[in-house]
Amino acid sequence: MAKHNCAICGAEIGLLTEQKLADGNYICRKICAKKCYKALDLVSSDLDTVRAHHAQIDFGTKVWNQIFMPLKSTKIKEEKLKQFGHGEYIYVSPSTGLIAYTDDRYKFFLFGKTTYALVYRIADLYGYEFEEETKKDSEGRETKEHYCRLQFRNTEGLSVFRIGMSGKMDFDAVCKYFDTLFGIEKTLGNMANQFKTQMNAAKSFASAVKEAKDGTLNEEQADKIMDALDTAIYGDRSALIEKADAALASVK
Numbered sequence: 001m002a003k004h005n006c007a008i009c010g011a012e013i014g015l016l017t018e019q020k021l022a023d024g025n026y027i028c029r030k031i032c033a034k035k036c037y038k039a040l041d042l043v044s045s046d047l048d049t050v051r052a053h054h055a056q057i058d059f060g061t062k063v064w065n066q067i068f069m070p071l072k073s074t075k076i077k078e079e080k081l082k083q084f085g086h087g088e089y090i091y092v093s094p095s096t097g098l099i100a101y102t103d104d105r106y107k108f109f110l111f112g113k114t115t116y117a118l119v120y121r122i123a124d125l126y127g128y129e130f131e132e133e134t135k136k137d138s139e140g141r142e143t144k145e146h147y148c149r150l151q152f153r154n155t156e157g158l159s160v161f162r163i164g165m166s167g168k169m170d171f172d173a174v175c176k177y178f179d180t181l182f183g184i185e186k187t188l189g190n191m192a193n194q195f196k197t198q199m200n201a202a203k204s205f206a207s208a209v210k211e212a213k214d215g216t217l218n219e220e221q222a223d224k225i226m227d228a229l230d231t232a233i234y235g236d237r238s239a240l241i242e243k244a245d246a247a248l249a250s251v252k
């Protein structure tokens with residue numbers, strides 16, 4: 001029987017103890033595959049992604065312990081964490097511009113748990129969508145399960161995952177929270193502002209198309225226009241980026 005070595009820790013592995021990755025590499029189930037979040041699909045991941053994910057867990061767990069844990073018990077209103085999820089959770093920290101996605105690993109229930117965390121910049125959150133799945137229970141009855149799928153940019157490792165929601169209302173609360181945080185609330189009072197930013201973005205986009213046709217558009221201009229479009233759609237996130245980078249730089 002063919003023996004392999006784990007591409008990460010080097011342990012000798014065989015049919016029952018190995019996990020094959022999308023790029024043909026093998027990792028060990030006992031340590032290196034087990035360390036990964038369940039949300040990371042190993043069969044479709046390559047070695048670089050798994051390595052990045054491990055680094056993401058190591059760093060994220062540090063950030064969780066150093067930044068999030070103290071904030072869990074803060075008395076200062078502006079620093080309080082917002083928790084979302086059903087069964088598994090994300091914690092949003094608007095005062096530091098960060099989000100943590102936690103994973104409790106129970107070793108032996110007598111010995112308690114270890115909490116791992118993946119930490120993202122709130123500003124990198126570009127998608128939050130509702131998902132519903134119908135499942136059959138053991139007696140054949142249909143039950144509905146609800147999720148919120150989160151999507152992050154500028155992220156190596158696990159960048160897309162979903163957390164359980166108790167229902168649509170739970171999701172609506174997530175949506176409203178982030179829309180407000182990003183300043184993209186679609187209330188009537190905000191419509192005029194929203195419209196102005198979108199008109200400006202549309203105007204610069206139209207002129208860019210013309211310049212591209214004439215061959216006078218340069219890269220710098222194109223970048224500026226893409227930023228303007230992003231801001232129109234996703235809100236201005238520069239303050240959140242600044243906060244997050246300062247917080248992350250403080251982690252030892």
Ligand SMILES: [Zn+2]
Nearest residue numbers: 006009028032
């Ligand atoms: Zn290994």
